[in-house]
Amino acid sequence: MGMKRGNVIALVIMGICIIIGIIGYAAFPTKNPEKPIRIMLMTTAGNVLFDHKAHFTDYGAECMDCHHDISDDTERPEACSKCHLPQESEEAPKRAVAFHKQCIGCHEDQGMGPTDCSGCHLR
Ligand code: HEC
Ligand code: HEC
Ligand code: HEC
Ligand code: HEC
Known part of the structure; x- marks a missing residue:
């Protein structure tokens, strides 16, 4: 029994979001900002x-x-x-x-x- 087309699209979108999340986290670490404000x-x-x-x-x-x-x-x-x-x-x-x-x-x-x-x- 194959997955419904809508489910496949949802899974692909989820995958893309996870990858963007990982790249965003690695590129903009929040722990050590370049120059703290206060x-x-x-x-x-x-x-x-x-x-x-x-x-x-x-x-x-x-x-x-x-x-x-x-x-x-x-x-x-x-x-x-x-x-x-x-x-x-x-x-x-x-x-x-x-x-x-x-x-x-x-x-x-x-x-x-x-x-x-x-x-x-x-x-
Ligand atoms: C890598 C180590 C290191 C870091 C980081 C560092 N210091 Fe120092 N500091 C020293 C050492 C060793 C001395 C004593 C020798 C000298 O005057 O260079 C010193 C000396 C000083 C003095 C002179 C003290 C005196 O009695 O004349 C001041 C003022 C000072 N530091 C403030 C700071 C401040 C404020 C920061 C952060 C913005 C800082 N230091 C970061 C190692 C460091
Ligand atoms: C008037 C003094 C002063 C000036 C000017 C200043 N800083 Fe700082 N900075 C500090 C002090 C004090 C801290 C806190 C250090 C601590 O918590 O031991 C700090 C913390 C930092 C930290 C975080 C260090 C860490 O690992 O926690 C960074 C990065 C930094 N400053 C970068 C800069 C840069 C880049 C500039 C210039 C654009 C600058 N600062 C100008 C005093 C100064
Ligand atoms: C290189 C010079 C310099 C150093 C080093 C410096 N200050 Fe200042 N600071 C100033 C000047 C100039 C002003 C006044 C600005 C004004 O009144 O327009 C000021 C203002 C302030 C003020 C009042 C206004 C505000 O921004 O809240 C505080 C609090 C202060 N400094 C805290 C600190 C502390 C804490 C440190 C050390 C970690 C420090 N300063 C190191 C130059 C310095
Ligand atoms: C220009 C800002 C400034 C002024 C004025 C100032 N202090 Fe401080 N004081 C600091 C900072 C910054 C530190 C170090 C903070 C840290 O250790 O991270 C400090 C540290 C201290 C500590 C050490 C506390 C500890 O936990 O080890 C004592 C005690 C203290 N101050 C008392 C005083 C007294 C008393 C006066 C007036 C005679 C005074 N300070 C004036 C900024 C100031």
Whole structure:
């Protein structure tokens, strides 16, 4: 007993959808977007909502101003937290120290952006 013509067409369409789905998933992975838009940094002193995109589109910062592990802006940087650990280590300055130096340092240099605890740490 053969399948009805309508069923065969439905199966072919289903197959095509699955293939498109797989290609779409592989071509546009959602786990690691090229440039995150906003990043919530979790800390015990209150989380920091960091508008990543605004910093390089509206506030004039270059990728390498912050991502000092890359040497040109076609490279994909590593997360700061891969090297800067929560505790003091021999490899790199402690996470909170590195962040405070970079974030507050630039805000002070430019005379713009928050330098008070509550300007960054949400309660
Ligand atoms: C003002 C500082 C700053 C600028 C400018 C900046 N970033 Fe970032 N970026 C960060 C911080 C902070 C994180 C979060 C890192 C973490 O969670 O440890 C991050 C995360 C990322 C991540 C995710 C890394 C991961 O694996 O989690 C990518 C990719 C990235 N940035 C790319 C870029 C690119 C490309 C540019 C330039 C167009 C750029 N960034 C400009 C500070 C900056
Ligand atoms: C591949 C590892 C690595 C990554 C990724 C990385 N760092 Fe670093 N960072 C280091 C090391 C090692 C040092 C100390 C030596 C030096 O100054 O280069 C350092 C130094 C620093 C300093 C200077 C600290 C001081 O006491 O003078 C700051 C600020 C800093 N990092 C911030 C960041 C931020 C913010 C990010 C993410 C946007 C980041 N780093 C990503 C390894 C890394
Ligand atoms: C290279 C310079 C630079 C660095 C590094 C930098 N900022 Fe900024 N940031 C600015 C400037 C400039 C402004 C002010 C923009 C304005 O007021 O128009 C700003 C504004 C802000 C604001 C207020 C406006 C908003 O977008 O929410 C927050 C919060 C902020 N920065 C958080 C951070 C954090 C957290 C980091 C570190 C992960 C950081 N910034 C690193 C330059 C910098
Ligand atoms: C320009 C933004 C900014 C300002 C201003 C700021 N911080 Fe932070 N702070 C951060 C960021 C970003 C981190 C690191 C987040 C991470 O580890 O992912 C951090 C981390 C910390 C940590 C470490 C928490 C943990 O879980 O390890 C403490 C404590 C802290 N800040 C306290 C303060 C205090 C107190 C002030 C005021 C004197 C202050 N911060 C000002 C952005 C800021």
